[in-house]
Amino acid sequence: MKIALIAHDEKKELMVQFCIAYCGILSKYELCATGTTGRLVSEATGLQIEKFLSGSQGGGEQIASRISYNEIDMLLLFRDPLNPKPNEPNDINLLRLCDMHNIPVATNIATAEVLVQGLGRGDLDWRNVVK
DSSP: OEEEEEEOGGGHHHHHHHHHHTHHHHTTSEEEEOHHHHHHHHHHHOOOEEEOOOGGGTHHHHHHHHHHTTOOSEEEEEOOSSSOOTTHHHHHHHHHHHHHTTOOEESSHHHHHHHHHHHHHTOOOOTTSOO
16 A cells, blocks of 8 residues: 655644554555655654645646555645645646545644554555556
8 A cells, every 4th residue: 555645835744643543553554755754754753755747837736646556555645724835736636646546645643643544554455456
């Protein structure tokens, strides 16, 4: 199972703290992330993370492509709802692709905790379900 991590600038520290808290669970899965988010999380946790370009340089689109090819099984996208971004249409495209390919997605820490805790308990094993 492969989990993608993306965090807007204002949410990067929250993503780092989340990954520190759930490092034990996340370490059991393949992780990928946009460039800066991946670097920060990797440095703070020691987790192995496949890093794409930074979000502003197309990293979100690289992850979207992987979703389209069913190479991503979960997306944790920590968005900043108060400060619209110029690349926000890309976020909408990511969410649309997750809906199309039945990929669980969390856009905030509360939902991310539910998903990751479910992984830790073994509750979320939809990989055998045809997408």
